[in-house]
Amino acid sequence: MTLENDGPSTQQLQEELSGQKGNPPRIVSLLPSITEVLSSLGVADHIVGITHECDYPPEALEGATVVTISDISPYRMTQAEIHKQVTGSLVQGHSLYGLDAAKLKVFQPDIIFTQSLCDVCAVSYPVVTSTCAKIFGNGPHIVSLEPNNLKDVLETFLVAGRALKCEDVSKRVVDELQSQFDFIRITVNEHLCGRKRPLVAFLEWHRPFFTGGHWIADLMEIAGCDYRMCQSGDRSQAMSDEEFQAMDPDFILIGPCGFTVERAFEDTIQIMSPDRTDDNSKHGERSWWKTARAVKNGNVFALDGNSYFARPGPRLLQGCGLIARCVHGAEVAKKLGEELAPSSGMKQVTLNMYKE
Incomplete structure (x- = not known):
């Protein structure tokens, strides 16, 4: 079922998020699921940075730039080959994904949504924090979403809603x-x-x-x-x-x-x-x-x-x-x-x- 958003208009939401007209927050999403969560809250237009795996929804991809890199090429590898490379990298303590620091510096995001649940799925949380510390010092605000079960997944919508000051939308x-x-x-x-x-x-x-x-x-x-x-x-x-x-x-x-x-x-x-x-x-x-x-x-x-x-x-x-x-x-x-x-x-x- 397609979720109907009967909340505030895009312009109203931008004003609520930024606290003033014409200055909506610049968001980077470092997980495909987070991109989908944020889009369901009506803030797809504010997403400036996404991962190489983000492919849905279309409105979140328009105007957003890929800010991650990966050594895994799943479309050219068998499941056994992918498993071997993933386990080998994790055993050696290597991250499977990286961040394009130059692009992040250009975008100057206000808030970055990431995760530390699974290093196989996305950029690891330590890589995100260390990269941002080198580029920005104390900013931007980093929000880590950590769902383990379905109840936690639904809670991530509320966490994102609080971070973006659109709690009513997230609750709906x-x-x-x-x-x-x-x-x-x-x-x-x-x-x-x-x-x-x-x-x-x-x-x-x-x-x-x-x-x-x-x-x-x-x-x-x-x-x-x-x-x-x-x-x-x-x-x-x-x-x-x-x-x-x-x-x-x-x-x-x-x-x-x-x-x-x-x-x-x-x-x-x-x-x-x-x-x-x-x-x-x-x-x-x-x-x-x-x-x-x-x-x-x-x-x-x-x-x-x-x-x-x-x-x-x-x-x-x-x-x-x-x-x-x-x-x-x-x-x-x-x-x-x-x-x-x-x-x-x-x-x-x-x-x-x-x-x-």
């Missing part, structure tokens, strides 16, 4: 989001009508397997699923093939962090193929995959992890709707509609599609 946005999450919960419960919840697995990576962590458990609970891979707020964890086989879920949802549904689908249909990143051996071959119950029944879905699951922002609502759509089928999908459960965010993977 959060109330609308909560209302729509409640609608998904009610719709699914009516569909289940007391029946047992299906056992569902969520993978945010599969070379190696990684569980869906943080807010994924909350989305699963609202969407009427039995999710045992982690608890609300737990970090994503690696798991062995043997552990995954033993779970034998009814449904398998695959939404690799940072990947579109097209990339998720292409990787999923090759999930049985050997990992040949290190040598020509058959390391990582998963011939057992076709024997899994969910796979045999066609209950595997590739998802747009980049848009709807990896980013702790407003589109987690659609992620929750997508889970309900995949697991509970056409009846629930029809009641939720395309705005809450967009069909473009998922693709079913049937037994005949896999490559060996």
